[in-house]
Amino acid sequence: MKTYLRILSFAKPYHRYFPQYVLFALFAILFSLVNLALIEPLFTVIFETKTPEELGAMAKVSEGSSTLSSIKALFYQKLIDVRDTYGKSSVLIYVSLVVAISAFLSNLFTYLSNVIIGYMRSDLINKLRNKVFHSATRLHLGFFAGERKGDIISRMTNDVQEIEVTLVSSVKVLFREPATIIVYLVFLFATSVELTLFTLVFFPVMATLISEVVKRLKKKAVLSQESLGRIVNLMDEVFGGMRIIKAFNASNYVNDIFEEETHRYKKISMSMARKNELASPFSQFLGILVVATLLVVGGKLVLGESAGLEAEALFTYIIVFSQVLNPAKSLSQSISNIQRGLASAERIFKIIDEKPAITNAENAKPLKGFTHEIRFESVGFQYDKTPVLEDINLSITKGQTVALVGSSGAGKSTLADLLPRFQDVTTGTITIDGVPIKSIDITSLRHHMGIVAQESILFNDTIAKNIAFAMPNAKIEDIIAAAKIANAHEFILSFEDGYDTFVGERGSKLSGGQRQRISIARAIMKNPPILILDEATSALDTESEKLVQDALSKLMKSRTSLVIAHRLSTVQHADCIVVMDKGQIVEKGTHSELIGKKGVYHKLTHMQSL
Ligand SMILES: Nc1ncnc2c1ncn2[C@@H]1O[C@H](COP(=O)(O)OP(=O)(O)OP(=O)(O)O)[C@@H](O)[C@H]1O
Numbered sequence: 236m237k238t239y240l241r242i243l244s245f246a247k248p249y250h251r252y253f254p255q256y257v258l259f260a261l262f263a264i265l266f267s268l269v270n271l272a273l274i275e276p277l278f279t280v281i282f283e284t285k286t287p288e289e290l291g292a293m294a295k296v297s298e299g300s301s302t303l304s305s306i307k308a309l310f311y312q313k314l315i316d317v318r319d320t321y322g323k324s325s326v327l328i329y330v331s332l333v334v335a336i337s338a339f340l341s342n343l344f345t346y347l348s349n350v351i352i353g354y355m356r357s358d359l360i361n362k363l364r365n366k367v368f369h370s371a372t373r374l375h376l377g378f379f380a381g382e383r384k385g386d387i388i389s390r391m392t393n394d395v396q397e398i399e400v401t402l403v404s405s406v407k408v409l410f411r412e413p414a415t416i417i418v419y420l421v422f423l424f425a426t427s428v429e430l431t432l433f434t435l436v437f438f439p440v441m442a443t444l445i446s447e448v449v450k451r452l453k454k455k456a457v458l459s460q461e462s463l464g465r466i467v468n469l470m471d472e473v474f475g476g477m478r479i480i481k482a483f484n485a486s487n488y489v490n491d492i493f494e495e496e497t498h499r500y501k502k503i504s505m506s507m508a509r510k511n512e513l514a515s516p517f518s519q520f521l522g523i524l525v526v527a528t529l530l531v532v533g534g535k536l537v538l539g540e541s542a543g544l545e546a547e548a549l550f551t552y553i554i555v556f557s558q559v560l561n562p563a564k565s566l567s568q569s570i571s572n573i574q575r576g577l578a579s580a581e582r583i584f585k586i587i588d589e590k591p592a593i594t595n596a597e598n599a600k601p602l603k604g605f606t607h608e609i610r611f612e613s614v615g616f617q618y619d620k621t622p623v624l625e626d627i628n629l630s631i632t633k634g635q636t637v638a639l640v641g642s643s644g645a646g647k648s649t650l651a652d653l654l655p656r657f658q659d660v661t662t663g664t665i666t667i668d669g670v671p672i673k674s675i676d677i678t679s680l681r682h683h684m685g686i687v688a689q690e691s692i693l694f695n696d697t698i699a700k701n702i703a704f705a706m707p708n709a710k711i712e713d714i715i716a717a718a719k720i721a722n723a724h725e726f727i728l729s730f731e732d733g734y735d736t737f738v739g740e741r742g743s744k745l746s747g748g749q750r751q752r753i754s755i756a757r758a759i760m761k762n763p764p765i766l767i768l769d770e771a772t773s774a775l776d777t778e779s780e781k782l783v784q785d786a787l788s789k790l791m792k793s794r795t796s797l798v799i800a801h802r803l804s805t806v807q808h809a810d811c812i813v814v815m816d817k818g819q820i821v822e823k824g825t826h827s828e829l830i831g832k833k834g835v836y837h838k839l840t841h842m843q844s845l
């Protein structure tokens with residue numbers, strides 16, 4: 236219930252939808268009842284089942300009678316009037332006209348109320364989808380590692396859709412059908428209290444039986460959405476890694492994995508179908524049972540001595556009663572749908588409620604500028620159990636270039652991730668000008684940093700937009716200047732559309748080196764005081780690397796940089812070279828100092844034959 240209300244709360248402000256909806260729906264119900272209620276008087280007046288005296292009594296509006304019976308009496312008056320003045324066939328025409336008009340009005344109001352629900356649904360889903368997306372983008376990087384991505388995408392597509400077709404559509408049913416049932420029941424009571432009391436016993440019995448069936452559906456719904464998440468994940472991975480799949484003749488392999496998952500999904504769906512589809516025939520059958528019983532009991536009342544019920548009234552009664560069964564059925568159907576929708580809603584709220592692991596401290600201050608020094612003090616870090624970094628002590632003075640070198644997996648990228656707080660240190664502190672970065676506002680911290688990551692990440696947009704990423708007001712001259720420094724200008728101009736060339740998904744239309752140069756241009760464009768370059772030139776040929784390196788050196792002169800490189804030639808001129816191994820700093824110094832030491836660095840340079 237809480238989950239349901241929370242979903243509905245996305246439709247706020249309610250007054251935009253609900254009052255109109257309730258009004259329209261009520262009108263629709265009333266006019267549809269009028270249609271059915273006309274049957275009895277029509278029979279009575281046309282087929283003359285009553286003596287004129289009896290009829291006269293029925294057409295009299297007596298004091299203190301209920302509104303319903305007064306309306307009925309007035310209608311009788313009118314019908315008798317028409318019959319006496321114009322004849323019986325006119326009564327038929329008259330009644331048919333009333334039926335036509337009320338049917339028209341009933342459908343018109345149904346339409347209007349459905350449109351309002353449609354509006355509400357679109358609005359609600361729009362807000363919900365945006366909310367999940369915003370919640371997801373605010374989460375820490377670690378959240379998206381591993382299997383999570385496909386799962387999140389699946390939640391944002393399938394689960395949101397599930398909510399749309401089940402929960403939100405149920406609003407219609409949840410108000411309208413009970414209202415219909417109540418209005419019809421009032422009518423039924425007015426016709427025969429005895430019969431109605433009798434039938435009322437059947438409703439709870441029926442409802443309990445049906446709800447037993449749907450109760451078991453919820454868990455299966457969770458399983459099916461999870462399976463769908465894995466399917467999306469697999470598709471994402473496979474279509475992204477098509478080259479490798481072809482190269483390793485792995486089509487059959489991934490097809491098998493895919494089929495295994497879709498088979499699992501099929502199994503779950505089938506089992507859901509068995510239970511889901513049971514509700515409708517089940518209730519239909521029970522409905523007929525009730526009607527049959529009604530015929531027996533009602534027929535006895537008609538035939539019996541006490542004459543508790545007229546034949547026409549029983550006829551109308553059964554027709555109206557069978558109409559009550561329909562809303563009761565769609566209500567039960569909708570309740571089983573809601574179970575599925577709620578499972579989806581809970582998955583969505585898991586993302587919305589997920590707390591980002593890396594957040595601003597309570598009294599976080601913005602970083603006004605960087606003037607002096609970045610310090611790592613006994614920094615340790617671990618992803619899970621095994622430590623990735625241990626006892627890192629490092630000082631980077633403003634204007635310096637510090638290079639991180641060392642074997643693969645030594646923890647260089649991890650160390651670089653700590654500075655913009657993509658991860659938080661497990662032990663120790665990192666300070667900027669003496670202020671721990673944990674007490675600095677994250678946005679302002681990252682604002683001071685330009686980052687070229689180990690993998691170039693481009694978005695499916697134009698080159699210009701990728702360079703001026705998240706800067707909608709960037710000037711094209713600035714973009715070109717940045718591209719020139721990154722040695723990218725030339726190749727960009729060689730494309731037909733130049734800076735307006737679309738790079739394809741994840742930049743797939745560009746070469747690795749081109750992607751890298753765009754990433755560098757992006758960091759340059761941001762013009763930050765601190766640069767973090769993780770293997771920024773690794774994908775370039777020696778000549779472009781030299782060009783880009785020269786440009787970067789110029790750029791780094793006025794800045795503070797943390798540079799990670801495997802090719803030691805690119806970091807020879809760094810102010811300090813830090814050699815890392817197995818998460819620890821093993822050597823520190825300038826190129827010549829380290830060569831003189833004849834330690835790890837010396838061995839490494841030797842192997843790269845410098
Ligand atoms: N998201 C992660 N979860 C768990 N462990 C991780 C994660 N990312 C990296 N690691 C582990 O942390 C260690 C250091 O990884 P890191 O990426 O920092 O190495 P690196 O020095 O940058 O290596 P390379 O030169 O190959 O880029 C590795 O042993 C790696 O297995």
Ligand SMILES: [Mg+2]
Pocket residue numbers: 647648649689769
């Ligand atoms: Mg790395």
